[in-house]
Amino acid sequence: MPDQNGRPAGCDRSDRNYPALVADGLGIAAAEFRDVSCSGATVGDLSASQSTDDGVNPAQLAAVTAATGLVTVGVGGNDIGFGSVITACVKDGVRYQMESRFADDTVNDAPCRKRYVSDGTDQVEARISAAGGRLSAALSDIRRRAPEARVYVVGYPAILPDDGRGCGRATGLAPGDVSFLREKERQLNAMLRDRAKAAGAGYVDTYTPSVGCDACADEDVRWIEPLIPAAPAASMHPNERGERGMARAVLRAVRAAR
DSSP: OOOBOSSOGGGOOBTTSHHHHHHHHTTOOGGGOOOOOOTTOOGGGGTSOEEETTEEEOOGGGGOOTTOOEEEEOOOTTTTTHHHHHHHHHHHHHHHHHTTOOOTTOTTOOHHHHHHEETTEEHHHHHHHHHHHHHHHHHHHHHHHOTTOEEEEEOOOOOSOSOOTTTHHHHOOOHHHHHHHHHHHHHHHHHHHHHHHHTTOEEEOOHHHHTTOSTTSOTTTOSBOOSSOSSSSOTTSBOHHHHHHHHHHHHHHHHHTO
């Protein structure tokens, strides 16, 4: 059972999250390891303090100094409100199912896509683009603070499957909205990859190794917990298996660059 690590308590920072597992895998001493991650953080919280329900997390980049040798950054989903988008899509999907307007094999029904995409404007895509500009500025700040550090932007694992059919039972999503949300996650990861490359940082792909381990996968293989978690993790977030998988991806990238 994972325990909470560090303060403030409102950050819900697990002692078995991927940064802790990466530090352990690299043999980094506890005195040299700083985990300042925080639930709900946006790019803005890298350079400013973040209020939580139980305490304030200092600006995360305050932990980065000229002596820092390795920085991993996992951010972006909260900037685009991805959790809120999923929640809205679930509500739309459940309402749609109650109206009996689609079946599991009707893969094109996407009521939530219509909420966010209209008249040629994709609200989520616009948020991804805006977050990209903020991330580039943050990566420049990291480079200024720690010019000798190796920096890695860590992408998001597969939250939803390639095939939306059958996923509604675990998520309440319409099949077409499974495809819509998967497409938005891939766009988010592409932005993270491109911004990392432009800043001279590495990018860690956690999506590819997690395909088939999404929230709709069987309990004994999934990396992501569904809406009603069966493991100690937030819904639609990585469980301990997912954190281990993400850590392996980061360790591969770091060791390959040595």
